[in-house]
Amino acid sequence: MLPIVLASASPRRRALLEQVGLDFEVFPTDVDETVQWEEPVWAVQELACRKARAAAQASVKKDPIRDAWIIGADTVVVHRGKVLGKPADRQAAVDMLSALQGETHSVYTGVCAVRKQGTALRETAFTEETKVSVHEMEMWEIEEYADTLEPMDKAGAYAIQGIFARYIRCIEGDYCNVVGLPVARIFQEILKNG
Numbered sequence: 001m002l003p004i005v006l007a008s009a010s011p012r013r014r015a016l017l018e019q020v021g022l023d024f025e026v027f028p029t030d031v032d033e034t035v036q037w038e039e040p041v042w043a044v045q046e047l048a049c050r051k052a053r054a055a056a057q058a059s060v061k062k063d064p065i066r067d068a069w070i071i072g073a074d075t076v077v078v079h080r081g082k083v084l085g086k087p088a089d090r091q092a093a094v095d096m097l098s099a100l101q102g103e104t105h106s107v108y109t110g111v112c113a114v115r116k117q118g119t120a121l122r123e124t125a126f127t128e129e130t131k132v133s134v135h136e137m138e139m140w141e142i143e144e145y146a147d148t149l150e151p152m153d154k155a156g157a158y159a160i161q162g163i164f165a166r167y168i169r170c171i172e173g174d175y176c177n178v179v180g181l182p183v184a185r186i187f188q189e190i191l192k193n194g
Helices: 011-019 040-062 090-100 139-147 163-167 175-179 183-191
Strands: 004-006 068-079 082-084 104-117 120-134 168-172
Touching (some): 004 011, 090 139, 120 175, 120 183
Antiparallel strands (some): 068 082, 068 104, 120 168
């Protein structure tokens, strides 16, 4: 298998790749994340591709001979057509959680894998959707969860793999996708066949 480069600083994405036994290196990128969010399926894929392309270009400059897979990803939560990114503050987290409680929403992760072969780059991209249903929550539960600070750097203001697991009624789709990286699909579609 070719070496893998993760174009992300996310500790959750790193943990998911480690969980499935993949060796990789981390090369986070700084890209323009301005997109039109009318089509979140397209937007997360576009942002993932920007990250992967930036890391791939840097890799070509650094080591033009080395072959590798460079993986970029971006995750967003969508509820009733509204994109819920990372909350700006505690009140924004409370507002997002209040909207999600008792409802079903979608988590989209865009993935872009750039296969670097010397200086040649070939790209594969997709978006994975998982539906998440949340139990009804009392306001004190929402406030208590917001006080943990766990929501602060998470799309949709929650971490399914953390304390918020107590409020998840069910999911339809890939659990790892909700955490931030659909590792099974990445392996099956890209890494295993590349």
